[in-house]
Amino acid sequence: MEGSYRFAMDQKDIVRFLITTVGSFTQDRLINKEQRTQHKEQCAERLAAEDGSCYKDTEVRYSDQAVLANLDWGIEALEEAIDTSNMETKLARLDYAEKMLQVCALLNSDQRTAGVPNFYLSAWARLYLSYLWKMRNNDENSVLHVLEMFIVDPFFSRVDFAPELWKDLFLPQMSSIVGWYSEARHRLMVEVIPDSSDLSFTADLDQFFNESLIYSMRPDQVEKLQNLEELYRESLDENTRLFAKCYKDCMNSDSTRSKKMIPMLPIADPPVTPLHEVSRSIPDYEKFGPILPKTAGFSPVLRSKHGVRAESRLVYIQHRK
Secondary structure, three states, X not given: OOXXXXXXXXXXXXXXXXXXXXXXXXXXXXXXXXXXXXHHHHXXXXXXXXXXXXXXXXXXXXXXXXXXXXXXXXXXXHHHHHHOOOHHHHXXXXXXXXXXXXXXXXOOOOOEEOOEEXXXXXXXXXXXXXXXXXXXXXXXXXXXXXXXXXXXXXXXXXXXXOHHHHHHHOHHHOHHHHHHHHXXXXXXXXXXXXXXXXXXOOOOHHHXXXXXXXXXXXXXXXXXXXXXXXXXXHHHHHHHHHHHHHHHHHHHHHOOOOOOOOXXXXXXXXXXXXXXXXOOOOOOOOOOOOOOOHHHOOHHHHHHHXXXXXXXXXXXXXXXX
16 A cells, blocks of 8 residues: 555664754754744643633642743743853753753653643653754754654644644655545545535545535534544554654664664554555645644543543534634
């Protein structure tokens, strides 16, 4: 199958690919202060949405406040290191930022802090630790922190933290999954839209999948669409984590002189084999799983992870915006 393929590269090629790709990403982020500021505001908005949704009447423990403060102080210290031209101050700020960011990076991902899933806080901290090690000219550590980010939280890393980097590192491996999703979505379109059987398999379906159409769908069709989106997201998340772990093994193997076995890259198989030939050229309309607005908090994703479907059509429509 077209989508199920391994890298035509050896381990050293993979390591060079990771260092070059992640290095370009982190360098661009370090140069663009406006983008970093906007990203921080967007993440803070998601945290505020979660805090206001189901934890507004819950007293936040001091220890939880301290953890969130460490993340904020770490980000602030890194920004100061970026802005200063004094090398002594820069190094001191980087050391302080590392201590603060490590607090969140090492959180237990199965727990929460002040109502926020720890996997989100840990991934956020890993992203900034990647910036930090890039500033120290240590590309290997920078790459490892990025890979840890995708391992601990593949969904929000793809949606909030580094969507463009996810496309470079992982999307080429996911073409069979995207092909399966496109085909399943196409079949649903044929079921929902009158006279749509002649639509091309690769048609731009977003022009048809609008709110009025979703409102007109039967409850069983809405459920099919929700289940498809959730299965798609889960498949992307699972395979992102698998590839990130394999990339990490490649990095660690390259950094040692032992003759340990070179890790084999996995094959990203879709939940169901597509009937059509899948192109490695991914259509622009693909959203790579349900995209949550910044005001949605984390509850919809957490419900999905525990096998609980969204409660209404409106929830689904909000996710699609």
